[in-house]
Amino acid sequence: MHKLLKLFLLILGIYVLLKLPGLLFGLPVPSSLILLYLFFAAIVTILVMTTSDASANELFSPIIALLEEPARVRQRNTIFVILPLFAALITYLAVRPDSEGVVGFRSVHPAPPAVIEAYGQTYDLGTLENPLRSLESSEPERFRSYVKEGGDIYFQNCFFCHGAKLDGRGHYAHALTPRPLTFQGSDTISQLQESYVFWRVVKGGPGLPKQAGPWASSMPAWEGILNEEEVWKVILFIYDYTGNKPRQWSH
């Protein structure tokens, strides 16, 4: 098989492979990633094919022949018409108006402020800890009962959005953009310190910094509804239920 054809088929194959999860399982690989993956796969393939002059010549010879050989003027002109049309088509598909919203660089976990004001006092997020956390070892009984209370609070307030399984798929979730976040899995709240979660619950969407698009988030600010202790309890619950541990550095 000719090298150029091989290159073409390889890229096509990778493209199909990347599309499969979306077609078969309804879990599309994001198009932004497909583009990046394809780009690098193509680059590396070209690199491998051009490590020696001989193979580079083989790879490019059909293109050069197409461009230079006087006899192939027909082919050449056809391709010179088709290529720009193809580019135009892609451009059109990319910019044509549709119901998709604008894709923004939203960060899901923006940097928290250094301090927050809530419940009439100032919290330093750098040092703030969950006051109930220490009970886990000192008074396991009481700790369990707080977790349970946290569970009640969760199902009275949060589960509509964050879901009965805490997987971010509550009843309302499908109507919201951005989606309520899942607490399941080792890559969610276990990446965060409890002070961070406290801030997110207490200040909600409106308390987000500008880069995170506070206007977009539907996460309510709970400071007017839940008191401080209730917030800490529900935090205990969401960690406990999902089997996650809050992020810690020093110990």
Place this chain on the structure above:
Amino acid sequence: MGNRLDLSHHINSRSRAGLGIFFCPGVAVPLLLLLSILFLQVIPAHAFSAETQVAQVSSTVESGAVKAVEGVEVKDKASELIKSYKAGKSKRLKKGPPAPALEAKDYPVVEGVSPRVTVWLAAQMHLWFAAFVLAVPIFVLILEVIGMVTGDSRYDRTAYEFIRVSITAYSITAITGGLLLLSLVVFYPALMGYLSSVFGSTMLGYGLLFFIESITLYIYYYGWGIMNDGGGLKRLHLFVGLLLNMSGTALMFIANAWVTFMMSPAGVDKMGAFQGGVFAAINNHLWSPMNLHRFVANIAYGGSIVGAYAAYQYLSSKSQASRAHYDWMGYTASLIAIGALLPIPFAGYWLTAEIYSYSQQMGITLMGGVFGWLFIIQAVLIGALFLAANYYLWCGMGRAEGGNRYTGYIKYIAIVLVLSFLVWFTPHNIVLTASETSALGGQYHPWLKALGLMPAKNTAVNIMVIFTYISFLLYRRSGKASTVPWASTATAVEVGLFGAAILNIIFLGVYYGYYTDNVYKVVSSIPQVMTTLTVILLSLCIEWLIFRRAERAGGFTWGRMPDRSQYALVLIAVSFTWLMGLMGFVRSAIRQNWHVYSIMKDNSPEAYTPSIAYAARVVSFGTIVFMALIIFIFWLSSLGKGEENKV
């Protein structure tokens, strides 16, 4: 084996090639001194350390200038100060003033000039040149030693040519340093005043070291030919080189202390008042990781710039002999660059972990917030560096007569590299369209999200490092044939080692990264790195044993590289430059609206964080200017080489 030019060409052309002399000690040093004096004039009075104040008061008192008119109070205060000053010459008063709270009027306005961009670009230019200029003498010295030990004159010649390239850059480094200082003093006088109340003593040391560095550099460079007697003078020359490196590295460490102090201040109280121990301020939380990261990265960067120089000369060479020379030079430089590149991800990891542990806010701003997107660009650029390096090695197999034996493996290496690379830059937080979000039911792709976390990245980068090393190994082998009977057994052992290492790395990454507590996630990266380093060292030992008495299977024919490979060298240099600029911006910007994090607020109109697009434009502009200057320098250094190409 290559061509042998003798050094006299370089020495003959010295007067022409070393145009740097017109820029440098004659201009730059006095310029810098002048600026320092200017600087001391401009800084506000409160910035002078208590020491100076005591000295001033005491001289006034002793000359009887304090008269009754000024009241007893003044005199009492003065004599008190004198008493405590004289109480112990070593135990002097050193506490500094608190950090000033600044207002708009503290920021001088120059119509039509943006202070931030001015300081930004000046600092960036200075840093690029300084990184290059600091790094080159390090490996020049090493090459010189190798040349002396092996008696292979190519090393000496290449070393000399390396330093010649850096000499013009040295003057530009001094000039940009002066510009940086000037722009800081003009636009941020209060900040400079405060910093000098903490670091005043180190600033003097800095000036002194700079002086030593300049002098040793010029002796080292201009004395190269004269001192090349192969005996005592050569040793003295090496010693001068060592001094040069020591002063250069010390300079960088001091500057790093200032910069890291601004991120993680130490040695001051809550109000920012200096507590007297300058070493506490120097040895702040981020100083050591920053020193390591910059030191290693500078070497890689220096190597990459010299590699670009060799590529430039290779592509413009007219004779086979000079192609051979520059091919060899490019190869040596790229080895330095790649060798130093391998540990950088780990040094960077340490620095990041320390930033997190110093301040959660800074850590999340760095990796999780808007700057997270720059880390994706960083990942892509680092991947590009690895790819370019591998490509260069693959092309290099063409130098060997026996190269074809190994070219078949290239595609397998490439497949592994691509896969690791894709993991390496897959972001946790992916750009999604609305329909993708609803199809996925959330912000994350259930399969791909695991690739976004650090354990996956660490695994990928370790595998990338190992396979880059394997490319190097195959390249080396392509020029040799072993004579020992057990060579194939040893090779099998090596293959087994690599296999075991890779399995171990994957296991560590997957198990500790995803099935245990968060604490282990960070920790698991250390055994991964150790595995990589161990397997590379073991393999190097085995290779050495196998090929100790190897015969050359045709050896390498230098100068037989396709031109494309040279562009890989250029790409490495450009990517490095851009990468340094972008990540340097991030490093500095995570302080957000602080001059000195948590102690001294930036209250200037430009205290906000610019958009990534804007930052990328500024950095890209800087990169273009820098590359233009570098090409100019290459051209200058090639002026004296006219006759060489005719050899």
